[in-house]
Amino acid sequence: MPKPAEQKQIQQYPNLREIYIALIRNYPSYKKYQSDYETFVSQINRSDPKWLRDTRSRAATRFQELGFPTANHGNERWKYTSVAPIAHSIFKYKPSTDTDEINLDDIRHSTPHDKEWTKLVFADGCYRQDLSHIHQNGTTIVSLSSCLKDPESRILKTHLARYADFEGDGFTALNTAFLTDGAFIYVPDGIESTRPIHLVFLSTGQSQHTASYPRALIMTGRNSKLTIIESYVGLTDNPGLTNTVVEIAAGENSKIEHYRLLAESAESFHIGTTRVNLSRDSFFSSISISRGAKLARNDLNVILGAPGSGCTIKGLYITSDSQHIDNHIDIDHATPHTSSDQYFKGVLTDQSRAVFSGRVLMRKNAQKSNASQKDLNLLLSDKARVNTKPSMEIYADDVQAVHGATAGAVAEDALMYMRSRGIDKHTAMSLLVNGFTSEIIDEIKPAYLRGFVGKMFSAKGNINHI
Amino acid sequence: MLEIRNLQVSISTTEILKGINLNVQKGEVHAVMGPNGSGKSTLANVLAGRPEYEVTHGAALFEGQDLLGMTPDERARRGIFLAFQYPVELPGVRNRQFLKAALDSVREHRGEDExxxxxxxxxxxxxxxxxxxxxxxxxxxxxxxxxxGEKKRSEMLQLSLLNPKLALLDETDSGLDIDALKTISKGINRHRNKHNAILLITHYQRILNYITPNQVHVLIDGSIAMSGGEELAKELEAKGYDWVKEDIRS
Incomplete structure (x- = not known):
């Protein structure tokens, strides 16, 4: 359905109607998602609270209106990434059940693991208690499916779908329409949760073209601390779609350390939406490591909603073959005395493509704030391509802001220098590439995660293509 | 150890070296001096195998083997070391990691254990x-x-660990204060022995106060204009390079 404003335009300009119909025809899968949704709604527990059913229904309707995003009409947010491969296929929601067999060794092999961590495992978006392990330490760590059924779940009613707005975003609307499971984490006031909490989202690929809609709501109370790791891991090469939404709300003076590991299979599609809202003096630090998926979007939006709040957003993406990885970061400096620091690095081989884009908005009242945005790329093949577009919109006059981006090949003089010490070209290349990536990897604090990521990249042989 | 015969080298069609002949024996230190643009650094770089230089004529033999056909890393594994005039920064590559990788490959070539x-x-x-x-x-x-200065010390650290047979020192003394120069000279003298050789390329005579060469060569406009003992360096310091140029003309 066109929006009312569009309907009016269509009436005024008959040609626009034709264009609209052509657009819809381009993406015929919309309607299929509607029937998928109707099946889903008819199957799930009718005892779900009304607010949840209403939210899903509004989101489903909104998705029908919005559809999948396109780069049309000057949509800067999707300028360099076409989701046509997703829109042209049909991915069906197929929740996995407790009885679906998943090999524990597969999980151990493909995800970082430390027995000290709390681990919540989700198979195609559904919580698997049998594969999970929770260390209780004063923190609420539960699956959404278990607490959504509780009619008293007022905290969810208030906060779920509050930070990730589905009105303006098709993928978020689609995720919300299928909202049924995921993780809910709440760190109460004054609790410093020292053990990392690891959310493992497995794409089982047990059937072709499965869509999963993982969801997480993460909240911290006043003066609290939390370390959270999200891993998205594909267990088979079957193509699938993971459309995930994570909402994070940091309480006053709390600190959240966040890691995001993307290791989906080479044929899969991944749309990750993270929405972060920061209170006074809270701090959010995030490192995303993106390796897997044929087409991936890491869409992160941080609202520095109160004075003293800040964030550092770091990321590393390594692409090969015909992969396409898009990091889109929006930072909203909505108040004075806020800080943001973005630092991304990419290594591209073959004919792969990466996108780094985003916007730092420094509103008129964001005085005495500072922001930086940097994206550095190493292109290891003539055919690899990166679109990097850091941008800042500054309306305050007393702020510090810097941004920059580079893309280039491995420096010949560095290569020659290493070879003049007896190191062969291949080893020299890998030392240089590891040197480039280590700046981000070394920042990962949990040792097992840092080790896993380090191994993942050195074993991948990213430089074998040269 | 090193034998250079009528070596002619160009860089993007400009001829830099116009027929160099040089013999360096085991246990010797040869100083190559000359004004800016005379081709001193080109000589060191072409021996180390930098790809931007084109050898148009002549030969260079290292222990009787054709050096010019080898890749830069092969030359290094066989025992050639170039101390860079402007050492390159390697972001994210740690010194220990780098030197261990270099030493492992050099030792492997020598048939020694890692x-x-x-x-x-x-x-x-x-x-x-x-x-x-x-x-x-x-x-x-x-x-x-x-x-x-720290970069030059780091080059000497690499030299002392890799222990090459032939060290090509490309203006290692440039930009050093007197204390750093003394430390670095000490390092070079410690490395020097009767089994190895050093080609010391310098613009100034100063370093030769600390390192006594067996021979001094003066490179002018791509050719060796004059060769002699250590006293030649002192004469050059006193009279300047113009004196050599005039001497050639007459």
Whole structure:
């Protein structure tokens, strides 16, 4: 359905109607998602609270209106990434059940693991208690499916779908329409949760073209601390779609350390939406490591909603073959005395493509704030391509802001220098590439995660293509 | 050890070396001096195998083998070492990691066992100490954020660990203050023995106060204009390079 404003335009300009119909025809899968949704709604527990059913229904309707995003009409947010491969296929929601067999060794092999961590495992978006392990330490760590059924779940009613707005975003609307499971984490006031909490989202690929809609709501109370790791891991090469939404709300003076590991299979599609809202003096630090998926979007939006709040957003993406990885970061400096620091690095081989884009908005009242945005790329093949577009919109006059981006090949003089010490070209290349990536990897604090990521990249042989 | 015959080298069609003949024997130190643009650095770089130079004529033999057909890393494994005039920064590549990789490949070529991390650390720390290098500094990435003098010390550290047969020192003394020059000269003298050779390329006579060469060559406009003993360097210092040029003309 066109929006009312569009309907009016269509009436005024008959040609626009034709264009609209052509657009819809381009993406015929919309309607299929509607029937998928109707099946889903008819199957799930009718005892779900009304607010949840209403939210899903509004989101489903909104998705029908919005559809999948396109780069049309000057949509800067999707300028360099076409989701046509997703829109042209049909991915069906197929929740996995407790009885679906998943090999524990597969999980151990493909995800970082430390027995000290709390681990919540989700198979195609559904919580698997049998594969999970929770260390209780004063923190609420539960699956959404278990607490959504509780009619008293007022905290969810208030906060779920509050930070990730589905009105303006098709993928978020689609995720919300299928909202049924995921993780809910709440760190109460004054609790410093020292053990990392690891959310493992497995794409089982047990059937072709499965869509999963993982969801997480993460909240911290006043003066609290939390370390959270999200891993998205594909267990088979079957193509699938993971459309995930994570909402994070940091309480006053709390600190959240966040890691995001993307290791989906080479044929899969991944749309990750993270929405972060920061209170006074809270701090959010995030490192995303993106390796897997044929087409991936890491869409992160941080609202520095109160004075003293800040964030550092770091990321590393390594692409090969015909992969396409898009990091889109929006930072909203909505108040004075806020800080943001973005630092991304990419290594591209073959004919792969990466996108780094985003916007730092420094509103008129964001005085005495500072922001930086940097994206550095190493292109290891003539055919690899990166679109990097850091941008800042500054309306305050007393702020510090810097941004920059580079893309280039491995420096010949560095290569020659290493070879003049007896190191062969291949080893020299890998030392240089590891040197480039280590700046981000070394920042990962949990040792097992840092080790896993380090191994993942050195074993991948990213430089074998040269 | 090194035999250069009528070596002619161009860089993007400009002829830089116009027929160099040079013989360096085991146990010798040869100083190559000359004004800016005379081709001194080109000589060192072409022997190390930098790809931007084109050899148009002549030959260079190292221990009787054709050097010019080898890749830069093969030359290094066989025992050639170029101390860079402007050492390159390697962001994210740590000194220990870099030198261990280099030493492993050199030792493998010599048929020696790979050093254990412990043994490597021992010789690394000893070399760091004797070259008076700040141990904190050397924990960083190779040459990253080093001052000019620190970079030259780091080159000497690599030299002393890799222990090459032939060291090509490309203006290692440039930009050093007198104390740094003394330390570095000490390092070079410690390395020097009757089994190895050094080609010391310099613009100034100053370093030859600390390192006594067996021979001094004066390179002018791509050719060796004059060769002699250590006294030639002192004469050059007193009279300048113009004197050699006039001498050739007459």
């Amino acid at each position: 050093l254990s991390v412990r043994d490597f650390n021992k010789i690394f720390d000893e070399a760091v100490q004797s070259l008076e290098i700040d141990p904190e500094l050397i924990k960083r990435s190779v040459n990253e954020g080093f001052s000019g």
